[in-house]
Amino acid sequence: MSGFQGISALCENPNEVFLDVSKLLLTYADNILRNPNEEKYRSIRLGNPTFSTKLLPINGAVECLFEMGFEEAETHLVFPKSASVDQLRRVRETIAAERNQRLGSDPNTTSSQNTSSCSTSSSPAASTPAQTPAPQSTTQPSTQPSTQPSTQPSTQPSTQPSTQPSTQPSTQPSTQPSTQPSTQPSTQPSTQPSTQPSTQPSTQPSTQPPTQQQSLLSSMTFLRTLQSNFQHVLLYESADMQQKALNCIPREDLCSRAKERLEQARKADPDCSLAEEDMLVLELLQWFKGDFFSWVNSLPCSRCGGNTQSAGSLQPSADDLRWDANRVENHYCNTCHLTTRFPRYNNPEKLLETRRGRCGEWANCFTLCCRALGLEARYIWDCTDHVWTEVYSHSQQRWLHCDPCENTCDKPLLYEIGWGKKLSYIFAFSKDQVIDVTWRYSCKHQEVISRRTQVQETWLLHTINGLNAVRQQALSADRKKELLERLVVELVEFISPKSPKPGELGGRISGSLAWRAARGETGADGTKEKAAGFVFIPTETEKRVKLFHLQYNITKDCYCRVSNDQEKIPGWEKCVWSNESVFRKEEHDWQIVYLSRTEGTSLGKLCWRFVCAPVGMKIKSVSIRAISQTFHSGTVRWSLRSAQTSVEFPGDGKMHSVAGLSGSTELVVEAELSGGDGDAGWQHAQLFRQNMKETETSSFEIIVEMEDA
Incomplete structure (x- = not known):
């Protein structure tokens, strides 16, 4: 359409999707055309939920912004002073014409609903009368495309983990009305368009280099992962869900064993400063793996009980989706020629019933059990396809690595040294904050740094700080102080890579005799x-x-x-x-x-x-x-x-x-x-x-x- 690849891709979306997204795009364009000297209208914060949930997943939407002349900065998309306003207007008019045609209006006009402001500003200039053409700039726009090179940000990550935690959110004004993160993980149904840019050849060169578009898409995909996990952990705080978990946990028995284990630790080390809570974590791990949860490679045939083989995936049912099982594996029996369904449930309440799965199900359900017992726990996500849990030890004043799949506690180098994983990004999600904990799990920091190329380190730090600032708005000053003090302790730990002895797989080298004896x-x-x-x-x-x-x-x-x-x-x-x-x-x-x-x-x-x-x-x-x-x-x-x-x-x-x-x-x-x-x-x-x-x-x-x- 008119040589704009992004608009062509946008038009391929379902009608309702196109109308919603085009409304936002026209708003961005009109704000700039009406207020060409207002900086706040020339930037779109990448972390803004409206942008990340309503534009980013839609095929062609981000490409349209690039075709308008937006460029990627560290934390925002910006419309530079050198950009062509004529180009912006052409893209805007093309989108408006298509939108009005679909609405059955005069293609030379736009409805007032198209141009409601996305800015948090209450300026009258942000509103548009009904049936008005595209706004005209009050200053002479440039008639030539920008000759300046793209302000392509550096893709080199920081050479050291940051040691200065920021407690302040972004100071940049948002161009979207909402300052709250998405309240639901991204669960696009199968009818939604692809989140990848269109692969159709363009009849006109794109106004931005493909690498910039790819960089933005990578950042936004990363952001959605952070937002989704950060939202998901709030499920563990449900009182009803915690009670259901407690109904499954033999609490008295575990506490009794924890007391016995603590006595043994104190015999091994008279100076033992550990608490019963530490031993409860060890007992919970052992019970969870030994008695409660089971591992699934392939399910036995539901008819003959024989072995099955993986045979792709199946369409999730309404009940599957109710329990967040967007993926259903097909386990096929060659003897019975029967399919056994394996829904990959992501709701910990359902996992209390099924009690089976792989590492995702294990960590999900185990973290809920920890919270039900009153333990401070957080869900750990590793982008190399593994998840586990961390539990805070008040007696040791640090976070403990806990992998329920392995019944392993406090062996953070297990994955890099023991399994040989090539780590890059590992995040900890709790009800109060998200933390980049990659450095706890590696003794090869330089190698990890070389692999951290998905997003810019400055963008990542800014994004994490922004998510935390929003989540912690309702916390007391004392709780915020406590979280900050813990973070500082973690950062000090991170800047000193561990040096495990052969065979220890990152076991606690400097841990007390009592703690090592207890384990x-x-x-x-x-x-x-x-x-x-x-x-x-x-x-x-x-x-x-x-x-x-x-x-x-x-x-x-x-x-x-x-x-x-x-x-x-x-x-x-x-x-x-x-x-x-x-x-x-x-x-x-x-x-x-x-x-x-x-x-x-x-x-x-x-x-x-x-x-x-x-x-x-x-x-x-x-x-x-x-x-x-x-x-x-x-x-x-x-x-x-x-x-x-x-x-x-x-x-x-x-x-x-x-x-x-x-x-x-x-x-x-x-x-x-x-x-x-x-x-x-x-x-x-x-x-x-x-x-x-x-x-x-x-x-x-x-x-x-x-x-x-």
């Missing part, structure tokens, strides 16, 4: 102190039947003391006599769980101890069954020993009767893990490896027949 990451000495000392002594029931029978199920992570009325004891570490650098590992991608030595260690040992002398009994016979698996050069050595002898046995999953222990009053079962190749060598020797779906199979079993001493 089972102190190595041999700390872990031994944490778990040492448990001894099986026959109960009255076992003494009466002269039998001790114990099983351990690693999938359920629970012991069953069969000989003592099927007594259940949760937690593999609860019944070990000593533990040197061994932990329980779940691999949800492969649906496998096992015990292995901790990362970076060359040797792991685990012992169980049985003593029957206190009840006047001695050992008559011993049978034992254990499962172990090795890879590459990894080795596992199993042994049974008493005060008189030591016997090795294989971890082949078969029951073995062990001779030579008769008459003893004490028995120790030991597993020693060693060997393995490369950085992942710690994984090459495993105990009790088992599929997570095998919930009824025990991985370890010992039967001791006794007789009177």
